Amino acid sequence: MDLDGGAGNNKRVFNRLGTDTSKNQKVCFHWRAGKCTRFPCSFLHSEPSHPSGSAAASSTANGSGAPKRFADDSGFSGSAQRRGPNFKNNHNNSWGRMGANNKVVRKTEKVCNYWVQGNCTFGDKCRFLHSWSLGEGFSMLNHLDGHQKLLSGIVLPAGMDKLFTGSKDETLRAWDANSGQCTGVINLGGEVGCMISEGLWLFVGIPNAVKAWNTQTNQEFSLSGPAGQVYAMIVGNSLLFAGTQGQSPSIIGFLQEGILAWKFNAVTNSFEPAASLKGHTLPVVSLMVGANRLYSGSMDHSIKVWSLETLQCLQTLTEHTNVVMSLLCWDQFLLSCSLDQTIKVWVATENGNLEVTYTHNEEHGLLNLRGMHDLESKPVLLCACNDNYVRLYDLPSFSERGKIFAKQEIRAIEVGPSGLFFTGDGTGFKVWKWAEPVATT
Structure with a gap:
């Protein structure tokens, strides 16, 4: 199975740093693509908050209120199809929970590589699995x-x-x-x-x-x-x-x-x-x-x-x-x-x-x-x-x-x-x- 590891993990490291107001208020293009390797980077590694109205609406995905980038780079699109038709629906609710800024933190079927190494700082808010199994019983x-x-x-x-x-x-x-x-x-x-x-x-x-x-x-x-x-x-x-x-x-x-x-x-x-x-x-x-x-x-x-x-x-x-x-x-x-x-x-x-x-x-x-x-x-x-x-x-x-x-x-x-x-x-x-x-x- 896929582990949460490799070069694509740079974006997760930077996400933990939060927003630095001393940085240029332009969002890092490479960070959006998940490829920024600068540390520290002079550009933002988070989406700027938008006021309500057209600007906010343009940055949401499917009208859910979550920034579009969150849905795009998280790998969640098509996750229901990957689970297959036999997967019990009652498991889905246990994976979804509300995180900061009313964003839904949903689990993927990937084990967190940081958790495997014993140093994941996201805890229950990590959207990757902190377990070697899924299911009850x-x-x-x-x-x-x-x-x-x-x-x-x-x-x-x-x-x-x-x-x-x-x-x-x-x-x-x-x-x-x-x-x-x-x-x-x-x-x-x-x-x-x-x-x-x-x-x-x-x-x-x-x-x-x-x-x-x-x-x-x-x-x-x-x-x-x-x-x-x-x-x-x-x-x-x-x-x-x-x-x-x-x-x-x-x-x-x-x-x-x-x-x-x-x-x-x-x-x-x-x-x-x-x-x-x-x-x-x-x-x-x-x-x-x-x-x-x-x-x-x-x-x-x-x-x-x-x-x-x-x-x-x-x-x-x-x-x-x-x-x-x-x-x-x-x-x-x-x-x-x-x-x-x-x-x-x-x-x-x-x-x-x-x-x-x-x-x-x-x-x-x-x-x-x-x-x-x-x-x-x-x-x-x-x-x-x-x-x-x-x-x-x-x-x-x-x-x-x-x-x-x-x-x-x-x-x-x-x-x-x-x-x-x-x-x-x-x-x-x-x-x-x-x-x-x-x-x-």
């Missing part, structure tokens, strides 16, 4: 950093008081879930493409391998077989599936299988190759299990449906027009999101095949989907987009519940217990919590 509890690059995975193994994060900086970090302190760092020697936990096991996908840890015994395994980066993993029918990059056609003449499967052998205490699923023509980047099916999304723009019993492809879905980044099974529905800026909701027909029953359009490509319930048991969909936003939608209406912002893309989202959820970007990860419902009498 949830709040940020903590922001933890330590990784040097983009987070690609966050997991909370069941029954543990630890949280694990993996990153493009080639490390795996363990965090104490109570104190928020980092308790350990493992250098993996390759970028983390994905992470999952299943029972006592923690699985981490890196180039050409899957690392497996038994969190109870601390045993470590390295599962060989993948070619290139491991982008996605899922467990189904006692098998571990991994979606991989595969070999480049220029290297071996064809694309190596994009989905590999392993089964744990308790007798030999090892993971053994079980199957390879052929069909996709480009790397597999998303996997999901539901209704005794394995669903795989690929860079070839398709979704394949596989039987978990026979591991045979049952159907290929081709309605997306770009990379299928994430998949989610919810009740009887399959949800998919893509860089083609759509979320598609699929439902099974009488013959068992999946068809699109609804398409939700976004203004940006989508990266990740997660589903959860708030503390009132209402279903909420979390959608990470490549504009550094996570949008929260009520289901099934897809009415917007709020937004979460970040400095960089949010690739990792994880859902925890008791209304907790986590978002990770290139600066670390944030801990969020749904608010307790307000009791009514």
Whole structure:
């Protein structure tokens, strides 16, 4: 998302200085254009007050009484369209408030860079956000950093008081879930493409391998077989599936299988190759299990449906027009999101095949989907987009519940217990919590 920073911020600095009566009473032309770099400047960095009458009328925008320049350079024009038709109108009133000289101070969807640095002097009167989110019903509890690059995975193994994060900086970090302190760092020697936990096991996908840890015994395994980066993993029918990059056609003449499967052998205490699923023509980047099916999304723009019993492809879905980044099974529905800026909701027909029953359009490509319930048991969909936003939608209406912002893309989202959820970007990860419902009498 855009931060309030850069050269255009000079005008905000000068606005704080007020009007100096010793200056030339001519308004600075460069200041009006937002480009004045003189300090101090011999011309005014504010609009002169006009008496009532024609002069005042000529300087107002839309008859509102606010100087036209305030509307022009604030970036507010078209803000309703940028929010989109699904944005709830009741949020608008919380953004508008009356400022000095009866001007309306309205919030934009930009985080104040001065606030991020801890030195914004406007306080509540700042028209930029002093928060990493918009919306009601949830709040940020903590922001933890330590990784040097983009987070690609966050997991909370069941029954543990630890949280694990993996990153493009080639490390795996363990965090104490109570104190928020980092308790350990493992250098993996390759970028983390994905992470999952299943029972006592923690699985981490890196180039050409899957690392497996038994969190109870601390045993470590390295599962060989993948070619290139491991982008996605899922467990189904006692098998571990991994979606991989595969070999480049220029290297071996064809694309190596994009989905590999392993089964744990308790007798030999090892993971053994079980199957390879052929069909996709480009790397597999998303996997999901539901209704005794394995669903795989690929860079070839398709979704394949596989039987978990026979591991045979049952159907290929081709309605997306770009990379299928994430998949989610919810009740009887399959949800998919893509860089083609759509979320598609699929439902099974009488013959068992999946068809699109609804398409939700976004203004940006989508990266990740997660589903959860708030503390009132209402279903909420979390959608990470490549504009550094996570949008929260009520289901099934897809009415917007709020937004979460970040400095960089949010690739990792994880859902925890008791209304907790986590978002990770290139600066670390944030801990969020749904608010307790307000009791009514």
